[in-house]
Every structure is written in C-alpha cells, then in structure tokens.
Amino acid sequence: ALTLGIVGLPNVGKSTLFNALTQNDALAANYPFATIEPNVGVVALPDPRLDVLAGISSSEKVVPATVSFVDIAGIVKGASEGEGLGNKFLANIREADAICQVVRVFADPDVVHVDGRVDPASDIETVATELVLADLQTLERAVPRLEKEVKGRKTDPAVLAAAQGAVAVLERGTALSSGAQDAGVDVGLLRDLTLLTTKPFVYVFNTDEAGLADTARRAELEELVAPASSVFLDAAVEAELVELDPEDAAELLASTGQSESGLDQLARAGFETLGLQTYLTTGPKESRAWTIRRGATAPQAAGVIHTDFQRGFIKAEVVSYADLVDAGSHAEAKARGRVRVEGKEYVMADGDVVEFRFNV
Ligand code: GDP
Numbered sequence: 001a002l003t004l005g006i007v008g009l010p011n012v013g014k015s016t017l018f019n020a021l022t023q024n025d026a027l028a029a030n031y032p033f034a035t036i037e038p039n040v041g042v043v044a045l046p047d048p049r050l051d052v053l054a055g056i057s058s059s060e061k062v063v064p065a066t067v068s069f070v071d072i073a074g075i076v077k078g079a080s081e082g083e084g085l086g087n088k089f090l091a092n093i094r095e096a097d098a099i100c101q102v103v104r105v106f107a108d109p110d111v112v113h114v115d116g117r118v119d120p121a122s123d124i125e126t127v128a129t130e131l132v133l134a135d136l137q138t139l140e141r142a143v144p145r146l147e148k149e150v151k152g153r154k155t156d157p158a159v160l161a162a163a164q165g166a167v168a169v170l171e172r173g174t175a176l177s178s179g180a181q182d183a184g185v186d187v188g189l190l191r192d193l194t195l196l197t198t199k200p201f202v203y204v205f206n207t208d209e210a211g212l213a214d215t216a217r218r219a220e221l222e223e224l225v226a227p228a229s230s231v232f233l234d235a236a237v238e239a240e241l242v243e244l245d246p247e248d249a250a251e252l253l254a255s256t257g258q259s260e261s262g263l264d265q266l267a268r269a270g271f272e273t274l275g276l277q278t279y280l281t282t283g284p285k286e287s288r289a290w291t292i293r294r295g296a297t298a299p300q301a302a303g304v305i306h307t308d309f310q311r312g313f314i315k316a317e318v319v320s321y322a323d324l325v326d327a328g329s330h331a332e333a334k335a336r337g338r339v340r341v342e343g344k345e346y347v348m349a350d351g352d353v354v355e356f357r358f359n360v
Contacts, residue, residue, distance in 0.1 A: 002067075007102070016235040018069070020263060022040075046260070050063075061287075065289040098274055121224055124224065231265045279348050297345060298342050
C-alpha cells in the first residue's frame, strides 16, 4: 500500500495525531493490517457516493478507499550532523511514498517547544534543511561510486551527471522536488538512491480552536508551503473525535466550526499528493472504492481487485457514477445505452462504476 510518513520536530503533536489515526477502529474490521502493524495508521477517504451506490444495489456494506500513514520519528535541528538522522529513521522515511510534516501552531505554555518558541516557518525550514543535508550525504557517498562505475562502463554517464546536478541544487538549500526540474536534473535516474527531498509533501498544521478559525493566519501558512497541500486540524480534538460515536462526533465538530474532521481532510490531501484516484464497484455484497494511480488503464484497475483479473482481462463494463444514479439502476442505465464496453487501452476516470469480465 502507498503510505505517507509522518515527520516533525518533537512536541508538535505527532503522537497525538498518530494515536487518532490508529484508534480509528471503524476501519479495523475491513483492514486487518491496520491493527497488525503498530506503526501504521489508516484513514478512510470519505466518499458519499458509496452510500448512494449501496442504496441502489442494496449492498450489505460499504468499503471506502484508505490512505496509510507511518509514524516515523522526530527530527531535531542538527540531526543530519554527527550520527546522521539514524538508520532506522532513514529506512522508514525512504519507504514512504510521500512525507507528512506535522507543524505546531498551537501555543500551549505547558508544552515545551524545542527551540523555545512556536514558529511554524522556522520549524518547516529546520526539517527541510535536515532532509536536504541527508540527501547531500547520500549523494556524497554515491558520486565517487558512480564515477568508478562510469569509468568501468557499468553505469550510464547520465546517471552520474544527474547526481552531480542534484548536488548543485541541494547545495543551494533547495529540495529536489522544487529545484531539480528547473536545473535540468532528471531525478528519475536517481530513483535507486531514494532521495528524501524528491518526495511530495503534505503539511499538517496542528492548531487550536482559535487557530482553526483564524482564516488570515491559515492563508499565510498555506501560502508559505504552496504548492504543497496543507491541512489544519487540532490533534487533541481529532484524538477525541475517533473515540465518539458518529452523532457525538458530528456535534463536537460543529462546536469547533468544522464541517469535516481533520483526519478526513488529511485522507483527501494524502490521496491527492500520492497521485491517486478511485473507481467504484457495487453489488449486493458491497459497494466499494478501489485505489488506483491516476492514468491507470482498465486491466491495471482490475489488477487491484485480483492479479488474476489483470492477467485474464477481457473487457470492462463502465458506467459513470452520475449516469448510474440518474438511471436509478444498472439495468436502466444499460437500457439507456449508458453502460460502455471498454477494452485494454481504456484509461480509468474518477468515479467510474465498473464490472470486469475476465478469463480465469
Ligand atoms: P510529538 O512529540 O510530536 O509526538 O508530540 P505529542 O503528540 O507527544 O504532543 C506533545 C504534547 O503536546 C503532549 O502533551 C500533547 O498532549 C500536546 N498536544 C498535542 N497536540 C496538541 C494540541 O493540538 N493542542 C494542545 N494544547 N496540546 C497538544
């Protein structure tokens, strides 16, 4: 599964947020891995379409798509010096597909800030700098090795050139995700090095009730990290919300002036950042959202359900969610000519409702 790794300075609310993610028991039944792996938290991607489909098909249950988060560790200033960020930390963060940085905005005098004051811009800078330094260390080790390999004709010189170009970008203090393309550096050639600053970022601003309502401040912080996405939440409230039944949770949310929980917003932002979309299946057993990469073809989409479906793919019967709801039933949608037959080349659209035909 694709995952976002949670990072941040100490005492910013990472554990509090992560506890909310793991105590999200509503999901545990459908996603047993969520309870098996202690450092993985799972959130459902809210999708009101599933309930509508379940109504049409009289489904026994709905199964939403999910986003996984891995609790990585705190980063402190200077972490990349001396011992480095630590092997375990690096291994965990390298495996993540995107990085989710929790940034403290809440001002609680009882909770100590490592640098003595709450300053989101400076915290963001600290973490960004440590990741840049970690990548520089990786490249400093890799470049001499690549030079040798190029001499021995074991590696394409373009890979070495990309590594040297990446060093130049990082030495300016710029993350590869924002600086490599303009500098003409093809980081795709450096995939084996799993450089940290090539990963997409989501920022979680952990704030309090007053902070959630402060739209001017929020706009400022959003701008600070754009084009990366930002989510504003109160980790302490999120931890409470997951313990409540849906009605009480809705009431608590409303009392903080929010229409959607922070975890729901985080699921959406994570999904976007990972470049994912969903397609839907529906029947008496379940109405379900399946996760695919944007641009996935019909056979690739079928493979998410079962690898046999991809191998034996014949065709997909596709109706758009809107057309299906409009028709009121699959049979009526078919009668209206709204159910298309698509082949191997078909690129899936978000909200396609699909039935696959395949050989086994
Ligand atoms: P971590 O070191 O980043 O994992 O931070 P923790 O989640 O352990 O939080 C550090 C302290 O801040 C704990 O005492 C939390 O209860 C408190 N805390 C976390 N989030 C909030 C918040 O949104 N508001 C307030 N006032 N305190 C919080």
